[in-house]
Amino acid sequence: GKYRVVSTKSMPGTRWIRLLTNNDCRLEICTEQKTILSVDDILALIGDRCDGVIGQLTEDWGDVLFSALKRAGGTAFSNMAVGYNNVDVEAANRNGIAVGNTPGVLTETTAELAASLTLSAARRIVEADQFMRAGLYDGWLPHLFVGNLLKGQTVGVIGAGRIGSAYARMMIEGFKMNLIYYDLYQATRLEKFVTAYGQFLKANGEEPVTWKRAATMEDVLREADVISLHPVLDKTTYHLINPERLAIMKKDAVLVNASRGPVIDEVALVEHLKANPMFRVGLDVFEDEPYMKPGLADMKNAVVVPHIASASKWTREGMATLTALNVLGKIKGYPVWGNPNQVEPFLEENSTPPR
Ligand code: GLV
Ligand code: GLV
Numbered sequence: 001g002k003y004r005v006v007s008t009k010s011m012p013g014t015r016w017i018r019l020l021t022n023n024d025c026r027l028e029i030c031t032e033q034k035t036i037l038s039v040d041d042i043l044a045l046i047g048d049r050c051d052g053v054i055g056q057l058t059e060d061w062g063d064v065l066f067s068a069l070k071r072a073g074g075t076a077f078s079n080m081a082v083g084y085n086n087v088d089v090e091a092a093n094r095n096g097i098a099v100g101n102t103p104g105v106l107t108e109t110t111a112e113l114a115a116s117l118t119l120s121a122a123r124r125i126v127e128a129d130q131f132m133r134a135g136l137y138d139g140w141l142p143h144l145f146v147g148n149l150l151k152g153q154t155v156g157v158i159g160a161g162r163i164g165s166a167y168a169r170m171m172i173e174g175f176k177m178n179l180i181y182y183d184l185y186q187a188t189r190l191e192k193f194v195t196a197y198g199q200f201l202k203a204n205g206e207e208p209v210t211w212k213r214a215a216t217m218e219d220v221l222r223e224a225d226v227i228s229l230h231p232v233l234d235k236t237t238y239h240l241i242n243p244e245r246l247a248i249m250k251k252d253a254v255l256v257n258a259s260r261g262p263v264i265d266e267v268a269l270v271e272h273l274k275a276n277p278m279f280r281v282g283l284d285v286f287e288d289e290p291y292m293k294p295g296l297a298d299m300k301n302a303v304v305v306p307h308i309a310s311a312s313k314w315t316r317e318g319m320a321t322l323t324a325l326n327v328l329g330k331i332k333g334y335p336v337w338g339n340p341n342q343v344e345p346f347l348e349e350n351s352t353p354p355r
Contacts, residue, residue, distance in 0.1 A: 001026030003051040003331050008037055008059060011080060013317030016324035023328055025051075035290075043068050052076035052327035057083060058289075063091040070095040076330035078323040078341075081310075082106055082163075083260055085233040089345040100326025100341045103162065105318030106310040111166035113309040114228050114258040117282025118171065120303045121254045122226070123147040124280075127300050148225065148252065148280075150175040152207065156224025158217060158240070159259070160187035164230030169193060171226070172209055176201065179211040182220045186213065221245055226254045233260035241265060246272040251279060258284040258309040266293040273299045284309045 002024040010029050020027045030037070030045055036058045037045075042065055046053065050072040055061055057079060066088070069077065078100035079087055092099045120126055128145045131137060155171040157164045160183040168190055171177045179194050181187060191211055198208035214220045217240070221227060227249065231237045241255070241264040249255070257264055266287040273279060274295070282303045286292055289307060296302060310319065326341055328334065 004028065004049055005052045005054070005327055005331075006030070006045050006050055007054040007323075008042060008045060009054075009056050009080070011054070011316070011320035011323070012313065013320050015317065016320040019321065019324040019328060023332060025328070025331075039064055046072050046074070048072055050074045051331045052078075054078050054080060054323040054327060057081040057086050059086060061086055061092070062088040063095075066092045066095040066097050069097055076100070076327040078102070078326035080319050080323050083233065084343055085260060087343075089343055093345065098326075098330045099343050100323070100330070101343050102319040102322040102326075103341060105322060106315045107162045107166050109312040109315040110163045110258055110309040111170055113284060113305075113311075114163070114167045114230075114256050114282075115170045115174070117256045117258065117284060117303055117305070118150075118226055118228065118254060121256065121280040121282040121301075122150060126303050148254065150177055150226065152176060152178070153225035154178045154180055154223055156214075156220040156227040157181040157183075158220055158227065158229050159183055159231035160185075160190055161230060161232075163258075164228070165190045167228055167230065171228075172197060176207070176209055177226070178209050180214050180220050180223050181211070182214045182217045218245070218248060221249045224253065225250060226256070228256040229259050229263050231259055231263060233263055238262050239265040241269065243268045243272075249279070251276050254280045254282070256282040261285040261287040261289060266296065269293075270295040270299065273301050277301055 005020055005025045005027050007027065007029045017027060032041060039060055042059060046068050050069060051074050053069060053074065055077060061077065075097055077092060077097050080102060082101050082103045084099065084101050087099055089099050124145045124147045155168060155177040157168045160168065160181045165187055168179055168181065172179055172194055194209055194211035198210060202208040231240065246268060269281065270293055273281065280301045284305050285307050292304065310316065322341060329340055
């Protein structure tokens, strides 16, 4: 191959491999066994000749790596993720390197995981499962693992972009929840869907669902029974959920986060979970992955999973394929492909909490 492309991890499927190797690339997949590669590990992989890199969200892609990639003759980097808070896009662009991400293919898979966390937290599935396995079940009881009914309650979505909107639709269509959302942008298609679905329910003699676009995030936190967080992580959304905002939420609310850990002040969340046993959370992401803040693992009112929101076979193969297209489009300069999912740096002045 004319071009040397490095992938810092092995990824699902084979299409991404064929795309690269059938298009003049020599692909090197890192075989290092440790889960998270350091900047030094990646510097060694880049070496002195490298045209493009496929990297992971656990890696710190800043000036050190991008200037090394530039010196190695590289022009392309793709993150295998839709989120790219681990990438300093300005530093990449300064070094003449285009950055790609993998939107679209993970929307429904991620929304389904957020929905799973919602149901697991609302109906105490994990707690009940542990109870069964511990041999504690000694007969049906009226009080045993009583949780929350979703039907007719209000789902609050913070960040109604692709994933937030898909999640909202699932909860509205599946459980006939009413919607309140907060986003800097109007989620027009989502609003139209809720209106049409409400009319359909009404025509069938059922209670219609409703929607409301909240003027402030606080309105969502105060009014919703279930709140799911789907913002981009940047400076404006760091610790979006803080002690003050936890305090205004309903005492028996369900809070779900399948976006990025630092969106929640996790220490404050642990305190809140301790003080409010009816308050439940479903978490896919954590502030200091792979770690949890002290005490979180002991909270029965928390469901925790290890950042698996995009983990369906179809989606992970799709993400891998998109990373290959991103890198190829740039290094071969294909007029049609271009760099299909090129991302821009977040700009301070038009920074977008929810998208
Ligand atoms: C996963 O967390 C992603 O951003 O794709
Ligand atoms: C519960 O199992 C019931 O039959 O009400």
